[in-house]
Amino acid sequence: MAKYNALGMIETFGLVFVLEAADAMVKAADVELVGYENTASGYISVLVAGDVAACQSAVDAGVKAVQDMNGTLHSYVVIASPHPDLYKITERYRLENLLPYKD
Numbered sequence: 001m002a003k004y005n006a007l008g009m010i011e012t013f014g015l016v017f018v019l020e021a022a023d024a025m026v027k028a029a030d031v032e033l034v035g036y037e038n039t040a041s042g043y044i045s046v047l048v049a050g051d052v053a054a055c056q057s058a059v060d061a062g063v064k065a066v067q068d069m070n071g072t073l074h075s076y077v078v079i080a081s082p083h084p085d086l087y088k089i090t091e092r093y094r095l096e097n098l099l100p101y102k103d
């Protein structure tokens with residue numbers, strides 16, 4: 001995984017809402033969709049990476065998308081200049097590590 005200047009995350013309730021958020025996030029800014037995690041009882045988090053402004057724009061767009069659908073938005077955050085050790089956690093949730101198949 002390339003090292004980015006920021007990480008952006010949204011956690012919401014339900015697959016439909018997190019897919020809508022992720023779609024809005026990657027369309028709104030130049031960010032990489034890192035991955036997702038089904039945290040518990042239907043809450044799902046989606047992670048993006050990029051520069052700080054792009055992550056902030058992406059998270060803002062994702063939050064708006066969930067709110068526009070009257071979804072339950074649990075939390076969201078942009079971490080500027082994440083400590084390198086955070087990548088030990090986010091690497092686990094990368095899409096290619098979650099999918100059961102390889103291209």
